[in-house]
Amino acid sequence: MDTNSENKTSFFHRFRKSRLFWPLVALALILIFDAIYAPGFFKIGILDGHLYGNLIDVFNNGAPLILVAIGMTMVIATGGVDLSVGAVIAISAAMGAVLINPAFGNELISNEILTQNVSKTPLPLIVLANLGAGTACGLWNGFLVSRAKIQPMVATLILMVAGRGLAQLITNGQIMTIYYTPYFFFGNGFILGIPVAMYIVAAVLLLAWFLVRKTSIGLFVESVGINDKSTYYSGISEKNVKLLAYTFCGFCAAVAGLILSSYVHSADANNIGSNYELDAILSVVIGGTLMAGGRFSLLASVIGAVVIRTFTITMYTIGVPANALLAAKAVLVLLVILLYSEQSRRLINSLFEGKKERRDA
Amino acid sequence: MAANNHEILRIENISKSFPGVQALQNVNFCLKKGEIHALVGENGAGKSTLIKVMTGVEKPDQGRMLYDGVEMKIKSPQHANNIGISTVYQEVNLCTNLSVAENILLGREPRQFGGKINWKAMNTRAKEIMLGLDVDIDVKAPLATFSTAIQQITAIARALEISSTKVLILDEPTSSLDVRESDLIFQCMRKLRETGVGIIFITHFINQIYEVSDRITVLRNGKLVGTYDTENLPTISLIQKMIGRSLAEYEDMEKAKQDPDKQQVLIETNNLGRSGTVQPTDLTLKTGEVVGMAGLLGSGRTGVAKLIFGVEEPDTGDIRVDNQPVDKHSPHESLLRGIALCPEDRKESGILGDLTIRENIILAMQARMGWFKYLNKKQQYEIAQKYIDMLNISTPSSDQLVKNLSGGNQQKVILARWLATHPKLLILDEPTRGIDVGTKAEIQKLVISLANEGMSCMFISSELEEVMRTSNRIVVMRDQEKVTELPGDTTEHNIMQAIAGAD
Structure with missing residues (x-):
């Protein structure tokens, strides 16, 4: 009996020290808020054999953000940042849209052609082009940071600005609506009642987890983030580690672009994926990875992204207008940062310790 | 009073x-x-x-x-x-x-x-x-x-x-x-x-x-x-x-035994130099010998180490390792060639404070094995424990963060990182700076015993006593130039004169 309770406290203690604790606390706070003010939030139903409800939406609509947050975690762990992910989403989406209906030269595509449910390019090729374009963008960022030694913020700012221009160049300046139904599968499809986007997130997370924990890449990424000079002196090519992190981030943004353009049935070079870089960075911060780089946790960043999505949907549910959402988000950021500060952690920790002492007494 | x-x-x-x-x-x-x-x-x-x-x-x-x-x-x-x-x-x-x-x-x-x-x-x-x-x-x-x-x-x-x-x-x-x-x-x-x-x-x-x-x-x-x-x-x-x-720690210390018949030339530099840090230098290192580098701060000792390890690229001359010319210069290439460097600046270019002792120790070994051959946790713990025991690193566990260790123990961790790669040449740049007498003696003894097993070692230090105690041969540097080479049993006076440039 005694040992049992000891095990429990030590498990609780371990959990409290784990990287997932604080992001989960943030998530729990929002869910408690929902439970009180918007009890309908938790309703999950089945419609046409698919699960639906706010909680499913969090993951389904949140899939692109979760993906970008995974990539962003790797980049931030090396001590950098990638501001171009929103633009990369636009490029990836534009690639998809344009390959379904190629618009060459200056001629605009007439609605007659556009609205046909056909594709000029086989679907696998479209997906490949989507992912390839994004990955190439990541490679470019990685090259600027690791080889040209440009500061990450400046280097990725270039593509952040230029990327949307590139995307417009690809789509010939048009907002391309997609009518080719097989393409909708990624953002709207269901397998066994669960959204396809969730499977894609799981697959990318699994890939990232494999790279980070089953190869030495995770260790190298952390060590570059902690001290790139020591890493270089240890015989690790710190340049290639950075290159890989940015490339992977580009790949994640490309997958996000595929899902997002499929979900909204269009590629709008100016608006698709806008502000994703900031939400992704925020997700990583909520996940507890330091902006200075070093130790990181993919799962914590995923929870961070879920926190942001849950918050957004909560705000909609209780009737905050869309144009005031940014202000509400700012409040979230403020709360999270306060929650993570050394002082409040100490306060909360002392609350726990105090409770334990009282229980002991 | x-x-x-x-x-x-x-x-x-x-x-x-x-x-x-x-x-x-x-x-x-x-x-x-x-x-x-x-x-x-x-x-x-x-x-x-x-x-x-x-x-x-x-x-x-x-x-x-x-x-x-x-x-x-x-x-x-x-x-x-x-x-x-x-x-x-x-x-x-x-x-x-x-x-x-x-x-x-x-x-x-x-x-x-x-x-x-x-x-x-x-x-x-x-x-x-x-x-x-x-x-x-x-x-x-x-x-x-x-x-x-x-x-x-x-x-x-x-x-x-x-x-x-x-x-x-x-x-x-x-x-x-x-x-x-x-x-x-x-x-x-x-x-x-x-x-x-x-x-x-x-x-x-x-x-x-x-x-x-x-x-x-x-x-x-x-x-x-x-x-x-x-x-x-x-x-x-x-x-x-x-x-x-x-x-007694010091008293029972004997220099690495030299056997000219068995020794081979490991490293040979020819006119090796880099403007601003090292004037063209000829240097030979044989297997199983400890070569001391004496000289004042800024005399080019560290510069030579950096050139041999590939942190910096030379402007002039060349390096031959095992009689093979070196064309690519980087720490990674050196690691593959069996050259290791414990840098002078432990905090800046040595330790990774937020990683554990275990991760710090396996880092260079892992770098040599590449990205996709990852040592599993069990192997990592075994290797870390082996070197913690061997070098007497005082810590409750190998999961301790390196930044929590004392300076001497941090130095030992970096040493362990390189020893785990079984280098042919170990370059130690001020390995005993800021660490206590007992650990100093331990490190010096370790170097000598490794040399007896055939490893070659370059020992850079500002403390003459230490250089003299460990080295089979002493290279004296002054103003970024190699001034002379002295036998290991030379006197302190001779080295000082060479450093000072007096007759």
Whole structure:
């Protein structure tokens, strides 16, 4: 009996020290808020054999953000940042849209052609082009940071600005609506009642987890983030580690672009994926990875992204207008940062310790 | 001298423990007015913890502290400062882009009517303070233009200015200074002693203890060994008290055995140089030999090491490893060729503080194996434990973060990182800087035993004694150039002459 309770406290203690604790606390706070003010939030139903409800939406609509947050975690762990992910989403989406209906030269595509449910390019090729374009963008960022030694913020700012221009160049300046139904599968499809986007997130997370924990890449990424000079002196090519992190981030943004353009049935070079870089960075911060780089946790960043999505949907549910959402988000950021500060952690920790002492007494 | 026997600070039965470590155990300490009191001990002996207790950074578990005869509980570093206990740390915490005067009086600048800073009064005051410490410099010049010694003295001046200091704690003020610069600090310390300030002086340099201190307190493993008058304590017994064993450590040390028949040339450099750091140099390293590199700071010792390890690319000449010419220069390529370097600057280019001991140790090995051959956790723990045992790294577990280790143990971790790759050549750049006598001897012995197993080693050190004790051959550098090579059994005098460039 005694040992049992000891095990429990030590498990609780371990959990409290784990990287997932604080992001989960943030998530729990929002869910408690929902439970009180918007009890309908938790309703999950089945419609046409698919699960639906706010909680499913969090993951389904949140899939692109979760993906970008995974990539962003790797980049931030090396001590950098990638501001171009929103633009990369636009490029990836534009690639998809344009390959379904190629618009060459200056001629605009007439609605007659556009609205046909056909594709000029086989679907696998479209997906490949989507992912390839994004990955190439990541490679470019990685090259600027690791080889040209440009500061990450400046280097990725270039593509952040230029990327949307590139995307417009690809789509010939048009907002391309997609009518080719097989393409909708990624953002709207269901397998066994669960959204396809969730499977894609799981697959990318699994890939990232494999790279980070089953190869030495995770260790190298952390060590570059902690001290790139020591890493270089240890015989690790710190340049290639950075290159890989940015490339992977580009790949994640490309997958996000595929899902997002499929979900909204269009590629709008100016608006698709806008502000994703900031939400992704925020997700990583909520996940507890330091902006200075070093130790990181993919799962914590995923929870961070879920926190942001849950918050957004909560705000909609209780009737905050869309144009005031940014202000509400700012409040979230403020709360999270306060929650993570050394002082409040100490306060909360002392609350726990105090409770334990009282229980002991 | 009766006034000098006045005790300014007295510490009785102080104990302090951290999780898993008893850092201090019933320690007594007493500082008199107007004395320089050396506080010595190996890494982890409890010096820093004692200082932290005195300055309010850590609260003792038990024991009491008398300040000027009154019992006192120090609440915080600010509190300590206010009552007159000031500390100057090893790393200077000043703004090097500001002038000396600004640094001394930052936050308490003399004001004119209207709140404007009275620069003239400020510079005069700063000048006065510095002259009081026997330093005559232009206080208007930026701090960065002065040597580290002057920067240290500025830090001392600032400490004195902030509070009417009665107790001044100097934590390794001379660790990065040369002899002449250290003398400046000593001069300043003696001056302060005259004015009645009690000074606690922490250092790893035994000779400096004898140069300035009046009394010595020795700590070992968190316990007080004793307090002694400097003049009555011979060096040899001081060292015995510090490490708790005789210098037999050093006495049974023998150089690596040289067998010319079996030895092969491992590294050969031909005109190797890089403008600005190393003049073209010819150097040969054979298997199983320890080659010492002697010379002053900035003489090009580190430059040669960096060229051989591939951190920097040479402008001229070439390197041959195992008779193969080297065309790609990078630490990674060197690692694959079996060359390892423990860099001079442990914090900047050695340790990865936020990684665990285990991760730090396997890092280079993993770098050689590549990205996709990842050692599993079990293998990692085995390798880490093997080197923790072999090098005597004192830690409760290999999951400890490296930044929590003492300097000596951090050095051992970096050494372990490279030994795990089984290098053919190990370059050690100042491997024993800032670490205690016992660990120094351990590292030197290790180098020799590895050389006996056939590894080649390049030993760079500012301590001649150490170079002479370990090396089979000594290369002397001066002004970025190799001046001469001396046999391992040469005299200190010969090496000094070569360094100085005298006939």
